[in-house]
Amino acid sequence: MDHPSKLHIGLTIGGRYEVIRKIGEGGMSHVYLVEDLKLPGKLWAIKESISDPKQHSSIREEAQLLISLSHARLPRIVDFFPPDDDGYTYLVMDYIQGITLEKYFHGYRGRIPGEFIVQIADQLLEVLDYLHTHDPVIIFRDLKPSNIMVSEHLELRLIDFGIARNYKQEQSQDTVKLGTVGFAAPEQYGSGQSDARTDLYGLGAILLYLSTAGEYTEWSDQAAKSFRADLPRSLVPIIRKLLQLRPEDRYVSASQVRKELGTAARQELAPDPKRIRGLTGKPGTQVIAVMGAGSGTGTTHTAIAISHYLARGQGKVALIEMNVRSPAFRRIQQIVDGERGGHGSGSRKFEVNGVDYWRQTARADVIMLLSGSYSYVVIDLGTYRERERFEEFLRADVSIVVASGAEWRQQDVMDMVRGLSRYPQQKWMYFLPLAQSDAVHRLRKQLNTTRVFSLPLQMDPFDQSEEMDRALYHIFQGTLTGIQRRRKFRFGLS
Template sequence: MGKDKHLFCAECGGENPLHAKFCRVCGHRLNTQTDSSTPALTTTSAHMEAVTPQSLQINILLKQRYRIVEQIGSGGYGKVYRAIDTEFMDRQVAVKEMIQHGLSPQELAEAADGFKREAVLLATLTQSNLPSIYDYFSEHGNWYLVMSYIEGETLESYVRHRGGSLPVDKVIQIGIQLATVLSFLHTRRPSIIFRDLKPSNIMRTPEGQIYLIDFGIARHFKQGKAKDTIALGSPGYAAPEQYGRAQTTPQADVYSLGIVLYQLITGIDPSISPFGPKHLDLPNHPQLKILIQCMLELDPKRRPSSMGNIQRELQRIAAGKVVKASQHGNRQPPAQHSSPVRAAHPLRPFSSGPKRAQLPQQPLQRNAARVEQARLLHPASSFAPQLVSTPPIAEVVPVAWGRMLNFMRSMTGIWREKSY
């Protein structure tokens, strides 16, 4: 890794292979020439080490309060450390550092803005799948964010240690937690869009609790804005609308969650073919397959309408309130009644008959995908299909004829009485 070379886009900062001519993140043309007016975009890791400041020393005291214990992660514009809060019962905290060295004025402004935004966002949010914010400050030319320390590992590391994929039942539970916290963010006023959902930005504790981390590019959705100013997100996980074409909405997080679920099930890295076909083989979970396929629609309007819908659908699947594949895929139209229908007496109303036939509670296979997608596109209090059951014609006709003949008989009697 130390000898690899990369091209970094001057437009969005995205990392690209050395031979690339266009940024795989935003599509901006990459300039590989170096002159006095344009900084070189070819950077070796050795050069990065030369211009990047060293990690904070162990036992150094920040703000005369937070004692650094070890570095536990890095990414974006800085590093993350485990520290001890010496003024609050020596509790463990996570200290996120934003390094300002080596950034252009524009990059520095963007980084500082994103960092402050992250601090403000987290400070106003309280949810079980979000870390708590304790403090933020500037020291030695860098910004620092102090938050709750999460004992665990990233979802990326967790999956890698288990062969690259997870059992479907475990993926469903992870999806429920992610949909819950994203629904919480989307229903704030104004909405908060995470925009960079991927396994490396998700923490998992040994007990299975999921946390969203790294809000560096999350931002408030501003109604009426034509499009985002720059393309943000990670290749393979970002929705098509995040590539500078249109305003990013909560539907972008819907797409990213679908990609994460797809990767956890299949073990396929989505960055290899960002918008290529996504094939899922889930014979025992047909509803989950339909749900993920709807989430991965390139057109935002064809995706599930809300994270709340996705959360409830995943909970319904986890509870087993679905038809098994063998029942759902091989369902046949209801058979005709084997017992004969009793004929009505011509002068008496039909008093009793066979029980009312019920329509199947689940749609036929040829209509399943269409019904499921239509149901997910519109918020509903219940995900169960609302079908109306009507009696068969064999029951209705005898009753109608019997009542009509009985009425004619009574009218004939009245006419005869008047005749006398």
């Protein structure tokens, strides 16, 4: 990015949109997450771009065109700030919860389930057909995995219309040659004007990339030999035709490709929902978020105890540190490396007694872990004050507030509940380490919920405590799937 951003955390744009954090950037743009101050709690994405003064009128026209689009696989453009004196333009659009197809692909180590590849093709063809039959026709021109979002329900959304353009019948070739090497059609390098068949080439490049574990984006004999054996062979001629060098040798429309895909690949490969894992982890991965009502409540201690309880026969567990200020996981890693005779690998991942620890983890990494093989992901969020981490608390299957059982500190919980009253709280659990029964009953009455629990003393959260196991079993039974009673056994930190 050659141009510095004007935005920063806490800045308010147009008197309405407060910047929360940066969530992406491209060659000529920055993207930020913002909160709508007129609709508290509503989040949008705002794209900051810079342009040459000669392009300002066309930018306004293109913004109005994007605002007019309405399709489930496109982000809504809800507001537009025209170029300022420095050429900076701002588009406010839907904030899409999810992960790019590129990161999803790498999360599966290049082995996305075959039935999902067919679904990817069908969903992209659906939105391309909408764009190509729009009046005026819109050519996306930059189809690639990093410009496609995968939602938590495995629904695709196109993002970044930075080089989308109207098709002009009288124009012989594109004025500007743009596109991503490897996924761009030959005509985008100066041999002609991009049209609907240009996007179909990009679709073919994506499908070949996914079908060869990321090895190829252009058709060749070697690419055909590298085609995954578990995919329907009927995809091969479709992809080959999509990737023809001459536009006239490709399919003429997205609807034509979709029809052929429907009568070939989808008959050969029936989708199996059990083999496709969504980003929420359901049904395979369950997420437990642990957050402290205040400092010093034992949040990390509790998260570790929960993780090791689940790992003792309940399933494969990842414990994720999202409290950026905490040194806890680094110190644990130093101890583990020292006991194993190592000097530290520098990796953010290390293992203790069957639990994979992920130190200082970002949101994108979390989503990749949720598309993996873990039965449970436990997230240590620290205290609730930072809004960014609170989003993970709301998304979790089980949301746990760790608070002190001392009467003088229970005000921390009440302040948190009142401060977050606009959010649904029905599924929240409240853990009070070492609390007496009267403290539990008092908080249950104040919060009007039975989901307040005392945790027994456990000096070492890595070690097994029969009393703690019994408490967690009764708490999670009926809430988490796969919870079983385990017989007592002993082990040490290794």
